[in-house]
Amino acid sequence: MELRVGETAKVMKISGGFRMQVQLKNLGFHEGVTVILAKKSAISGPLMVAVNGSNVAIGRGIASKILVSPAGDTTEDAHATDSAHGAAK
């Protein structure tokens, strides 16, 4: 699922390398945490996600590795962005 700006979601799963996972966890991205998509930049630019009271900028490539589901709904797996965005252009 691709979040719209201002939407709240719950982190279901974070995939990708260990290093990246640690980086995301250090900034507060844990499974079960509620996040808000605060800002989206033009075309394929980064997203700004509010988590635990701080804002974190995340490139779309990395954002596509964070599975979220709408807050309250825990059955459906979804993507923070459509996964077509690669990290390098």
Next chain:
Amino acid sequence: MQRILLTGQPNSGKSTFFNSLTGYKALTGNFPGATVSYQIGSLNLMGTLYSIVDLPGAYSLIPSDKAEFETKKFIINEQDSTIVNVVDASVMSRSLEMTIELIELQRPIVVALNMVDSARKKGILIDAKKLAQLLDAPVVETIANHGKGTLDVIRATHGKHIPANATTLRYQRDVENEIVELAEKLPEDLVASFHVPGRTVAIRLLENDPFYVKELERFNGSLLEVVSECQQRLEERHGRPANFVIAAERHNLAMSIFEQVTSFERTKPTLESQLDTIILHPFWGYLILLTVFYLFFTAVFKTGSYFEGFILSQFEALGKLLGGWMSQGLGLLITNGFVQGLGAGLGIAIPYIIPFLVGLSFLEDTGYMARIAFLADNVMHRIGLHGKAVIPFVLGYGCSVPAVMAARNLETRRDQVVAASLSVLVPCSARTVIIFGLVGFYLGPVYAIGLYILNVFVIGALGRIAAMLDPRITPGLVLEIPAYHMPSLKNVAAKTWIRLKDFFTVVIPFLIIGTIALGLLEYYHLDTTVNAALSPLTVTILGLPKAVGTTLIFGIFKKELSLMMLFQALGTNTITDVMTIQQIVTFSVFTVFYIPCISTIAVLYRETGWKNTLGVAFGTTGLAVLLAVTARLVMGIVL
């Protein structure tokens, strides 16, 4: 003397905290054998002398790069110090994980709950007393920006109280069992050598903390198998790797403490989120960015040129005075070289560098720098890097030395090397002096701006080539966008001073040596030999006057020397009398792109190794020849 170690996550206000205690007297230290530096300062409080060490910010104690590894080693070895953990109160749930890691070291610790004012603004209220109870450590509320509470933190270190973590910070039973079991199997003398409890060593080993793994391997390699057996059991039971199990446990601990001590208040949407709507806007954001840069650089050059004229005239007068006092000869030549070199440093570099550094600290401390990275992410991906890599390039407009060092903050080696190597091509303030003093002054601002645009395109093209040659993709941007802050003047001043010190110790001696050497060359008439040796390049290929040969050599010492020496070498103050417009453009293009100055080469070597440094030195020179020849041909057609 009491030793205090300041630790904390990036953006926790740790450096502001440090600066509010020690001010300008701080010194920069280096970890033995490493390029990682820390600040050390002293404080005299009621007759007790404290030595305060500001360690590099880290999100966790588990090292993920060389810098964090060295920091960790330092904390482990400093067993008699008291740890002060600076925590940003507005993001406490995240910061607590590191606090738990620190408590597990079982050293005296004080928690400084910083930025309580901005937390309150966000509607986060923290019960500091209860937090102190749960952590079994003193917790002091601070607003380091205004210097509030920082001295109370120092007073709180007197207790030297070690938190009883065995009772408060316990993991889930089966994880705890595994930890205890591993701890029992660890040899006592190995654990004793860390001065850290066996339980903590076991936790870290289960997490694959490279620091402990390395030590264990050195001590007895076969013990690694015992560790991996424990890890396997954890993985089987929890369905994910052991390091994730431990990380999740610590996260749960942190969250449970956080929930017990925090209450929330509803607040109005902050001004900040509204501000970001404009500042990070896909259109207005870039317009603001360009305006900020325009104002920034205009201010730097206005202030710089104002002081430049004044300082240079003082040194010129001093030079004349010396000429009157001393007889002609080697003595005067060396003294004159010394005065001129010092004058060049103080009169030309410093007036531009100080306003640049002040502006830079402002950009960083207000939180705008992180937003620049956000805005630039898109563009940076096009050259195979990501948003954070814009910082070395911005710094590069001031000086290549900090630019190269800033590349260290990128995640992968490839990104570090590419960003460091490309950032040296950004015209630093010294090359800006050439662009403005030569191109801007004689040919007009349009040519000067054209040169900047050419520079951006060349860097972009090289970035694309680097991305094609090495298709490993950049890991992508993950960067905290800190809250907007009003920078404290004290912090800006201290930051500027710390960065400026490098110029005094590294750059000015080189300038003085360079000026004296040029004087000596002239005295012994060696300059003609140098010029003759370089004439195939300068005269044949670039079509420049023979005399520019020495100026290019001196440009390697310090870029603006090329310009100053040009006046000297050509024996005129009006370049257009002896050089054509075509020659001025060719010369300027060459000096902007060719080999980085010697200080940059030194730091590039330190950061990226000699192979890459040699590549950059030869590559940039080749590039400069290519571009200068092209400029020569193009100007030949245009004019």
